[in-house]
Amino acid sequence: MLLVRPFDIEIGQHKVMLNIVDARERGLNPGDRVRVRAKGAATTALLDTTTQMVKPGEIGIFTEALKDLNNPVDVDILPAPRPASICHIKSLMDNEKLSEDQIRTIVQDIVDNNLSDIELAAYVTASYIHNMPSEEVVWLTKAMIETGERIHFDTHPVMDKHSIGGVPGNKVSLLIVPIVAAAGLLIPKTSSRAITGAGGTADLMEVLAPVEFSAAEIKEITEKVGGVIVWGGATNIAPADDKLIKAEYALSIDPYSQMLASIMAKKGAVGADAVVVDMPVGPGTKLPTADDGRTLAKDLIDLGDKLGIRVECAMTFGGSPVGRTIGPALEVREALTLLENKPGPNSLREKSLSLAGILLEMGGVAGRGEGYAAAEEILSSGKAHAKLMEIIAAQGGNPNVKSEDIVIGENCEEILAPAGGYVVAFYNKRLVELARMAGAPSDQKAGVIIHKKMGERVKKGEPLITICSSSDWELDSAVRDAKRSMPIVVEGMLLERYPRITEL
Numbered sequence: 001m002l003l004v005r006p007f008d009i010e011i012g013q014h015k016v017m018l019n020i021v022d023a024r025e026r027g028l029n030p031g032d033r034v035r036v037r038a039k040g041a042a043t044t045a046l047l048d049t050t051t052q053m054v055k056p057g058e059i060g061i062f063t064e065a066l067k068d069l070n071n072p073v074d075v076d077i078l079p080a081p082r083p084a085s086i087c088h089i090k091s092l093m094d095n096e097k098l099s100e101d102q103i104r105t106i107v108q109d110i111v112d113n114n115l116s117d118i119e120l121a122a123y124v125t126a127s128y129i130h131n132m133p134s135e136e137v138v139w140l141t142k143a144m145i146e147t148g149e150r151i152h153f154d155t156h157p158v159m160d161k162h163s164i165g166g167v168p169g170n171k172v173s174l175l176i177v178p179i180v181a182a183a184g185l186l187i188p189k190t191s192s193r194a195i196t197g198a199g200g201t202a203d204l205m206e207v208l209a210p211v212e213f214s215a216a217e218i219k220e221i222t223e224k225v226g227g228v229i230v231w232g233g234a235t236n237i238a239p240a241d242d243k244l245i246k247a248e249y250a251l252s253i254d255p256y257s258q259m260l261a262s263i264m265a266k267k268g269a270v271g272a273d274a275v276v277v278d279m280p281v282g283p284g285t286k287l288p289t290a291d292d293g294r295t296l297a298k299d300l301i302d303l304g305d306k307l308g309i310r311v312e313c314a315m316t317f318g319g320s321p322v323g324r325t326i327g328p329a330l331e332v333r334e335a336l337t338l339l340e341n342k343p344g345p346n347s348l349r350e351k352s353l354s355l356a357g358i359l360l361e362m363g364g365v366a367g368r369g370e371g372y373a374a375a376e377e378i379l380s381s382g383k384a385h386a387k388l389m390e391i392i393a394a395q396g397g398n399p400n401v402k403s404e405d406i407v408i409g410e411n412c413e414e415i416l417a418p419a420g421g422y423v424v425a426f427y428n429k430r431l432v433e434l435a436r437m438a439g440a441p442s443d444q445k446a447g448v449i450i451h452k453k454m455g456e457r458v459k460k461g462e463p464l465i466t467i468c469s470s471s472d473w474e475l476d477s478a479v480r481d482a483k484r485s486m487p488i489v490v491e492g493m494l495l496e497r498y499p500r501i502t503e504l
């Protein structure tokens with residue numbers, strides 16, 4: 001047995017450290033995979049060696065592995081075999097078919113932390129290059145559900161909403177969940193953190209309340225107040241999902257087959273009966289054309305049928321951000337403003353009411369074609385606001401929070417229009433890059449405020465965007481980058497003049 005030396009350091013992977021003498025005695029080298037066994041728990045980790053940091057007879061264990069092992073006093077280790085899924089990942093790279101068993105092995109290895117970051121990145125990259133056939137996506141989704149916990153509600157229908165993401169500022173879940181819950185339906189909403197964006201719904205909700213709950217707690221809170229907005233990655237619900245998202249986030253990609261499975265596994269695991277999926281379409285989003293949107297809608301509906309979930313898809317406008325803010329705190333402030341029935345952006349209000357309306361119709365509390373108006377009544381009467389405050393309280397946040405209480409990064413700088421004219425080009429992806437450079441989403445207070453959208457008139461020197469951050473150096477680098485390659489292009493209506501040659 002080796003005496004545990006806890007290293008309270010989060011390094012984003014499962015790691016342990018042995019003194020070089022012990023490592024040599026066991027025939028282990030740095031980078032080897034080892035199985036670490038404690039009383040009643042085991043995990044796989046990668047090995048580092050040292051001459052100084054741990055003594056012979058000791059083992060240094062970093063935070064991630066310590067959590068899995070329940071903070072043990074002593075452990076033993078064995079060399080771990082090369083995971084079988086590496087071979088299947090290679091098959092995926094070669095665009096070969098995978099069997100149900102092979103897919104299940106990959107998912108189990110991901111859940112058990114048997115894959116290194118390099119191997120995970122290889123899986124995610126291979127999935128990005130080759131879409132899986134639909135039967136493999138069904139196996140993948142089922143494996144992701146079955147390797148975690150599931151929630152079974154006694155009351156039905158259980159409603160849910162999910163966005164494929166890809167459009168900046170998509171804070172609509174903060175309005176939709178309370179509207180649906182205020183209508184008397186259950187909506188246990190699990191979200192991921194940002195994948196390609198600068199703030200996922202889990203990042204946003206975390207500004208208002210804790211988002212890390214167990215499956216049992218999600219069930220209890222949903223039954224009490226009608227809904228939750230929690231981080232899927234904190235639960236044991238579809239536990240492979242968040243591990244994959246970490247690799248996807250680093251690469252800013254969302255592979256098609258993986259996206260289908262990621263969304264539907266979370267919906268299947270919470271026992272959803274009916275789901276609306278928001279699919280933002282437009283240049284620079286995950287769905288460049290309406291045809292791409294139709295293909296995805298068909299794939300999502302088919303996958304839902306195979307899982308026993310009624311899915312409806314809504315193709316939404318993704319050409320420019322939803323509302324005028326990007327980044328956790330800024331987005332939360334904007335969503336609260338609308339819930340408080342103060343003036344706010346129409347794009348956010350209309351999109352939230354449309355999607356909530358579909359859910360009210362699917363859940364049978366509004367007639368066909370009457371969902372939008374029903375959602376609007378719940379929003380304007382203040383019931384949606386009151387419901388969000390109840391959800392915040394149930395999740396342990398401050399139920400008296402107001403939009404003006406939300407603190408934004410103290411370092412802000414405006415990017416001004418270099419000329420007068422009209423906004424003729426608007427680059428969503430650049431805005432997201434700038435918000436990420438400013439520190440979002442890990443810096444909750446960082447982000448971008450958009451002053452001018454596509455087609456709007458601008459005077460020379462007027463602000464186009466404001467970038468905010470908690471750190472002055474991150475702000476500086478984002479501002480420099482914005483000026484080097486503007487995310488919003490302004491031109492006069494007169495683009496070029498061709499004078500008569502004789503008059504030159």
Ligand SMILES: O=P(O)(O)OC[C@H]1O[C@H](OP(=O)(O)O)[C@H](O)[C@@H]1O
Pocket residue numbers: 161162163164165166167170173190191192193194195196197198199200201202254
């Ligand atoms: O970062 P990108 O790729 O834009 O999208 C990821 C976001 O999309 C989904 O939204 P929601 O949970 O339905 O609101 C995810 O849960 C996550 O919040």
Ligand SMILES: Nc1ccnc(=O)[nH]1
Pocket residue numbers: 163164165191192195254258259260262263
């Ligand atoms: N791949 C994904 C896209 C959007 N949301 C998710 O949870 N997962």
